[in-house]
């Protein structure tokens with residue numbers, strides 16, 4: 001009896017000793033892993049991930065692997081509470097100036113955004129918090145004010161109208177065809193008879209047909225801070241009624257404030273009626289001057305949405321800021337529902 005107890009005791013001791021040894025070995029092995037990885041250079045990171053992190057899964061049957069391995073476009077940690085840039089363009093033309101971006105620079109902006117992992121979303125999807133992007137990418141919203149012909153124009157062919165390939169829409173469309181994962185989204189804030197005075201109806205129809213949006217910039221570009229409140233229906237509702245002539249079923253429900261003038265009476269800017277046409281807005285866009293909060297951020301206020309001026313100084317300053325502070329930018333967790341674009 002005593003001997004067998006001793007034997008059991010001895011066996012138990014050996015078992016514990018062996019188990020401890022294994023545990024120690026494992027722990028020290030795990031410790032050395034991350035240390036090596038941390039000290040490795042950024043450029044090697046992807047390779048390390050491939051060789052190291054998934055090594056443990058080598059014995060897992062092949063079928064389950066695709067579920068675990070999703071490509072992160074930027075390698076950034078998802079953060080769906082980060083900031084989102086709403087870019088503000090005005091004219092697109094041949095010479096760079098305060099309110100004009102050249103075609104070449106606009107094309108370069110798109111390329112730079114794409115290369116840095118930014119992807120286009122619509123303002124509507126931002127307001128609805130339906131941000132549907134691949135893992136690791138950051139949403140960016142494009143807005144264009146004033147409905148100028150550099151933003152959209154037609155070239156008259158013998159039989160039909162062609163989108164001017166040198167206009168912002170032409171450039172975006174071409175870029176989208178080369179980079180379908182960039183998306184094709186923008187909101188054009190227009191006044192009466194936008195883009196191309198003669199063919200303005202075809203112009204707004206074409207833009208909406210491409211899956212992009214038209215927004216309200218008032219009928220005659222009036223500063224809502226300065227005009228009498230009684231004129232709001234004429235200016236805000238008047239623009240809605242005007243666009244409805246071309247797009248009877250299209251809903252215009254956001255305003256980019258002309259000259260940044262904040263309405264004296266916000267409620268009257270948001271809702272009213274002009275000659276039997278009702279208007280209802282859910283967002284007011286300011287002129288400046290910083291990225292906007294995520295729709296889930298308590299600071300999110302659709303009635304005071306800040307925008308970043310898309311010029312050389314401001315756009316690239318903010319891009320640089322997010323390069324240096326990636327934790328500040330919205331980074332998608334990659335849970336997607338799928339989005340389709342209508343290219344004609």
Ligand SMILES: [Zn+2]
Nearest residue numbers: 145146258259
């Ligand atoms: Zn304007």
